[in-house]
Amino acid sequence: MSLLSFEQIRTLDFIGLGRLCIDLNANEIHRPMEETRTFTKYVGGSPANITIAAARLGMKAGFIGRVSDDQHGRFITGYLRKEGIDTSSVITDRSGTVTGLAFTEILSPTECSILMYRDNVADFKLEPGDVSEAYISSAKAILISGTALAKSPSREAAFKAIELARKHKVVVFLDIDYRPYSWTSREEAGIYCGLAAEKSDVILGGREEFDLMDAVYGTAERSDRATADRWFGHHAQIVLVKHGGDGSAAFTKDGRVLTGRTFPANVVKTFGAGDSFAGAFIYGLMNGWDIGRCQEFGSASASIVVSNHSCSDAMPTAEQIQAVIDANPA
Numbered sequence: 021m022s023l024l025s026f027e028q029i030r031t032l033d034f035i036g037l038g039r040l041c042i043d044l045n046a047n048e049i050h051r052p053m054e055e056t057r058t059f060t061k062y063v064g065g066s067p068a069n070i071t072i073a074a075a076r077l078g079m080k081a082g083f084i085g086r087v088s089d090d091q092h093g094r095f096i097t098g099y100l101r102k103e104g105i106d107t108s109s110v111i112t113d114r115s116g117t118v119t120g121l122a123f124t125e126i127l128s129p130t131e132c133s134i135l136m137y138r139d140n141v142a143d144f145k146l147e148p149g150d151v152s153e154a155y156i157s158s159a160k161a162i163l164i165s166g167t168a169l170a171k172s173p174s175r176e177a178a179f180k181a182i183e184l185a186r187k188h189k190v191v192v193f194l195d196i197d198y199r200p201y202s203w204t205s206r207e208e209a210g211i212y213c214g215l216a217a218e219k220s221d222v223i224l225g226g227r228e229e230f231d232l233m234d235a236v237y238g239t240a241e242r243s244d245r246a247t248a249d250r251w252f253g254h255h256a257q258i259v260l261v262k263h264g265g266d267g268s269a270a271f272t273k274d275g276r277v278l279t280g281r282t283f284p285a286n287v288v289k290t291f292g293a294g295d296s297f298a299g300a301f302i303y304g305l306m307n308g309w310d311i312g313r314c315q316e317f318g319s320a321s322a323s324i325v326v327s328n329h330s331c332s333d334a335m336p337t338a339e340q341i342q343a344v345i346d347a348n349p350a
C-alpha cells in the first residue's frame with residue numbers, strides 16, 4: 021500500500037515554492053574565483069532546480085515565487101515557460117529588489133563553493149497574498165524549500181501554502197535546503213524548518229540539516245533512525261537522509277529502511293546533486309514506485325548533474341536516468 025495518496029484529478033502534478041535565482045558558474049574550473057574571468061549563466065535556486073527537474077521528467081509543474089523587475093527576472097520567467105512550467109504564480113516584484121546570484125567556484129571535483137549575493141532579493145518578498153488557494157488546490161503535491169522560511173514575508177507565504185496544501189490533500193514535500201547566509205542563526209533555521217517539518221509528508225535533508233532541527237528540540241541521539249522516528253511522530257510518511265557520495269537512507273513510517281546506492285560520475289562539481297536527486301525521487305513517488313526504485317532514480321539523476329557544469333540545464337530526462345541505471349546494474 022502506498023504511503024502517500026496523491027489526488028489524481030488535478031491540473032498540476034507539482035508546484036515548487038521559494039527562490040528563483042541565477043547561477044553564475046565559473047568557466048575556468050580548477051581555479052580560485054579570484055582568477056576567474058568568465059561565467060556561464062543558468063537559472064538557479066534549489067526549488068527552481070527541483071521544479072525544472074520535475075518538468076524535464078514530464079510532470080505538469082508550476083511555481084510560486086517572486087522575480088526582480090529586470091533582465092534577470094525576465095530571463096528566469098522565460099526559461100521556466102520554455103520548460104513548460106506554469107508561471108501564473110511567478111510574480112514580478114516592483115519594489116526595487118534584485119535577483120539572488122550564486123557564483124560557483126570549482127577548485128576541484130570535490131572542492132566547490134558558492135558565493136551568494138542575496139541582499140534585497142525578490143524571492144524573500146513573496147507574500148501570503150501571492151499564495152492562491154485555488155492554485156494550491158490545483159496540484160497533487162507542493163515542494164517547500166526551507167530557505168523560503170528564512171525571512172518574512174516569504175516565511176508567512178510558505179506556511180500559508182503548507183496549510184492550504186493540508187486543507188486540500190496536496191502532498192507536502194519539504195527540502196530543508198539549509199543555506200547559512202540566509203538565516204540569523206542555526207537555532208532560527210532549526211525552529212522554523214522544524215515547524216514546517218511537523219506539517220510535511222516527506223522530508224528531505226542532509227544529516228547536518230536534520231541535526232539543525234534536532235538540536236533545537238534537544239534530540240540527543242544524532243542517528244538517522246532517531247531522526248526519522250521523531251518526524252513520524254508528526255505528519256511525515258517518508259524521511260530521506262542524503263549522505264553525499266555515500267548515498268542516502270530512506271525511512272518509511274510503515275517500518276522500511278532502505279540504503280540508496282550511488283552511480284559512477286565524472287564529477288565536475290558536487291552542487292546540484294541534492295536538487296536532481298529530489299526531482300527524480302519525487303517523480304518516482306508520484307508514479308507510485310517502490311521507495312527503493314525512487315532512491316535509485318534520484319541517485320542516478322544526481323550522478324548526471326554532478327557530471328555537468330550546470331544544475332538546472334543538466335536536469336535529465338527519464339530516459340537518460342534509466343540509461344545510467346541500466347548501464348550500472350546493482
Ligand SMILES: Nc1ncnc2c1ncn2[C@@H]1O[C@H](COP(=O)(O)OP(=O)(O)OP(=O)(O)O)[C@@H](O)[C@H]1O
Pocket residue numbers: 226262263264265266267268280281282283284285287290291292293294295297318319320322323326
Ligand atoms: N559524487 C557523487 N557521485 C555520485 N552520486 C552522488 C555524488 N554526490 C551525491 N550523489 C548522489 O546525490 C544524492 C544527494 O547528494 P548530497 O547528499 O550531496 O545532497 P545535497 O547536499 O543536498 O547536494 P547539493 O550539493 O546539491 O546541495 C546522494 O544521496 C547521492 O545519491
Ligand SMILES: O=C(O)C[C@@H](O)[C@H](O)C(=O)CO
Pocket residue numbers: 041042043063064065066067069122134291292293294295331332
Ligand atoms: O540554491 C541555491 O541558491 C544555489 C543553487 O542555485 C545552485 O544551483 C546549487 O547550489 C544547487 O545545489
